[in-house]
Amino acid sequence: MSAQPNVTERAITERAPQRRVLAARLEPFDSYWQAPANIEAGYRSFAAYYRANYLPHLPADKNARILVVSCGPGYLVDVLSQAGYRSVVGIDSDPTKVEHARRRNLPCETAEAFPYLENVRGEFDVIIPEQELNHLTHQETIEFLQLCHAALRPGGRVIVYAMNGANPFVGAENLAHNIDHFYIVTEYSLGQLLQLGGFRDIKPFALKLYVFWKNPLNYVGLAVTSVLELGMRILFRMYGKKVSVLSKKVAAVAVRS
Numbered sequence: 001m002s003a004q005p006n007v008t009e010r011a012i013t014e015r016a017p018q019r020r021v022l023a024a025r026l027e028p029f030d031s032y033w034q035a036p037a038n039i040e041a042g043y044r045s046f047a048a049y050y051r052a053n054y055l056p057h058l059p060a061d062k063n064a065r066i067l068v069v070s071c072g073p074g075y076l077v078d079v080l081s082q083a084g085y086r087s088v089v090g091i092d093s094d095p096t097k098v099e100h101a102r103r104r105n106l107p108c109e110t111a112e113a114f115p116y117l118e119n120v121r122g123e124f125d126v127i128i129p130e131q132e133l134n135h136l137t138h139q140e141t142i143e144f145l146q147l148c149h150a151a152l153r154p155g156g157r158v159i160v161y162a163m164n165g166a167n168p169f170v171g172a173e174n175l176a177h178n179i180d181h182f183y184i185v186t187e188y189s190l191g192q193l194l195q196l197g198g199f200r201d202i203k204p205f206a207l208k209l210y211v212f213w214k215n216p217l218n219y220v221g222l223a224v225t226s227v228l229e230l231g232m233r234i235l236f237r238m239y240g241k242k243v244s245v246l247s248k249k250v251a252a253v254a255v256r257s
Contacts, residue, residue, distance in 0.1 A: 020114035022140060024180035029135040029144075030113035031094040032072025039073050039100050045212075050079040052211040054128065057159055057253045062086055064125040067151070069117075074101030074108045076130055081106065091116055117147035125156045132249070133162040133193070137182045145197025152256040158199065161207055161251035162190060166243050168232065174248070187245045190252050199254035206247035 027033045036042050054076065058064070062084045068076050071090025078101075080088045090108035092098050101108035113129070127148045133141050148158050163174035165184030175184045185193070187204035194202050210222035229246040236243040 020112060022114075023137045023182060024135045027131075027135060027178065027180045028093060029129075029131050029133075029140075030070050031092050032070045032075075032097060032130050034130075035072055035075070035097070042073065042075055043078055043104070046075045047079050047082075048211045049208075050076050051083075052208050053251070054079070054159060055083055057157075057205075058083075058085070059125060059157075061125075065089075065123060065153075066126040066128070067091070067124045068108075069113050069127065069129040070131040071101065071108050072097045072130065074098075074104065074106035076128065077101065077106045077108055078104065113144065114147065117144075117151050120151045122151070122153050124152050126159065127152060127156070128159045132181075133160050133190075134181050134183050134185065138193070141193055142196045145194060145199065149198040149256050154256060156256045157253055158194075158197075158256075159251065159253045160190075160194070161249050164245065164247060164250040165189075166236075166250070167229075167246050167248060169228070170248050185250060186243060187250050187252070190250055194252060194254045197254075198257055200257040201255040202252055203254070204245055204250055204252040206245045207249040207251050209248060 022029055036045065058066070058080075063086055065087040066080060066085055066089070068080070068088065068090040071077050071092045072094070074090050077088055077090040088107055090101060090106065091111040091113065092108065093110065093112045095110040098108050098110045133144075136144055145158070145160075152158065162185045163171075163181060164186065165171040165175070166186040171184055175181050190204060191202045210218040210225070212218050232246050233243065
């Protein structure tokens with residue numbers, strides 16, 4: 001007869017996070033994949049991008065508790081810490097990436113997104129996944145957003161992004177070039193996903209790519225894409241479509257209802 005687990009062992013087993021197998025295999029949602037070959041150089045090169053796109057949407061309170069999902073080497077965590085936020089934690093399912101963050105004394109730990117969120121309730125003021133939502137299926141996305149909703153304090157906010165299907169130049173390619181991209185969105189359908197996740201006060205915005213002002217070519221890129229997006233916006237209006245965000249990636253900030 002096999003020995004039965006004692007009360008303590010059963011309690012530990014019941015509390016232990018259960019591994020969740022997600023659809024994406026090559027670029028899993030809960031692990032950051034955009035780091036350059038020189039990971040250490042990324043702390044400097046990615047800082048301008050994060051400051052331009054995320055800091056304007058964060059609370060003024062520097063004690064706000066912030067969770068960064070799929071933090072990788074901790075690029076965003078580092079920017080938030082330098083901006084004065086004192087209660088930031090990052091999680092990533094790849095221990096090798098997390099080790100880079102820990103070498104810099106960044107508050108990051110190895111954890112999978114779904115099991116981690118299933119074990120927290122009402123603890124955070126802000127949750128930011130660094131991976132695109134479309135590395136999840138539609139159903140996985142809704143479940144993830146519902147978990148974020150439960151993990152946030154009342155009035156807390158989530159900041160998410162996905163590949164933008166409204167841009168006719170890159171929309172279809174965004175979907176086709178990566179088997180772990182399961183869908184693309186527009187500002188409207190991104191709002192639908194957030195609504196199904198329980199959020200309100202949804203405000204979509206474009207993720208800015210041309211923020212590295214030391215490179216003169218970025219000014220050229222900004223000018224060209226601005227003109228193209230203005231033309232596309234006019235064409236959409238002529239077809240009766242109220243599309244405002246035409247950047248490569250569309251983001252949104254939403255509040256826990």
